[in-house]
Amino acid sequence: MKALYIVAAAAVISATVPAKGENFAEIAQFAQSICGDIPEGSLTKTEIKGKVEANAGLLAKILSGDANLSADRVSQIYKGIPLDKLPDKIPTVAMCKVELAKSILSRSNN
Helix, strand or coil: CHHHHHHHHHHHHHHHCCCCHHHHHHHHHHHHHHHCCCCHHHCEHHHHHHHHHHCHHHHHHHHHCCCCCCHHHHHHHHHCCCHHHCCCECCCHHHHHHHHHHHHHHHHCC
16 A cells, blocks of 8 residues: 555656656655654644754755765755645645655755
8 A cells, every 4th residue: 555655646746846857766765754754643744844854964965966065055955945835734644755755846946
């Protein structure tokens, strides 16, 4: 069942947000690492933003392709992601992954 959600999320993302193809797998894995660690009843914008911020370095590496970024550059990349557009409450892990991936991809295309 989880595989079906991942395939559906990838289809939605690829259909709605243009991005570099090589980023899809990394972004999907990052979204899984964030959303999959949050208990099903606790999927809120605040919880997701906190987990993404805690992993800002990894996210910046995914978006920039550079593992050796300064703290200022990591902060710039993190602040450029429109996480405020996430819904306040997200009912499922699959929806969390889709919404998070859309936010990340919208930043990577700017």
